Amino acid sequence: xxxxxxxxxxxxxxxEQRKAIWRTFWILLILTAVEFLIAFTIEAGSLKTAIFVGxxxxxxxxxxxxxxxxxxxVKSLIWAILIPCIFVVWLLIALMRxxxxxxxxx
Numbered sequence: 059x060x061x062x063x064x065x066x067x068x069x070x071x072x073x074e075q076r077k078a079i080w081r082t083f084w085i086l087l088i089l090t091a092v093e094f095l096i097a098f099t100i101e102a103g104s105l106k107t108a109i110f111v112g113x114x115x116x117x118x119x120x121x122x123x124x125x126x127x128x129x130x131x132v133k134s135l136i137w138a139i140l141i142p143c144i145f146v147v148w149l150l151i152a153l154m155r156x157x158x159x160x161x162x163x164x
Contacts, residue, residue: 078124082120082124082125085120086117086120086121089113089116089117090117092113093110093113096109096110096113097110
């Protein structure tokens, strides 16, 4: 006689992951909506560019933390990724400043 296995279906299986995905969706949607609002209400200039760069960095860190699971890693790995990124941003700002593209304080 064949033995029939009954599998219990856990109704909460994956509920936490779905909750995290929806939370991420809403946060990114709100940030994107704010970016669209800023795009059509603030005049072009350094302030608008700085706001967009800042919001893009926030969204990028959130996406990396959530979808690439970096927020669950050890702190040394996070710093090993974050410090080179900070130096690249510093390099870009320094090059743009030296080239007269931004921060022309003369």
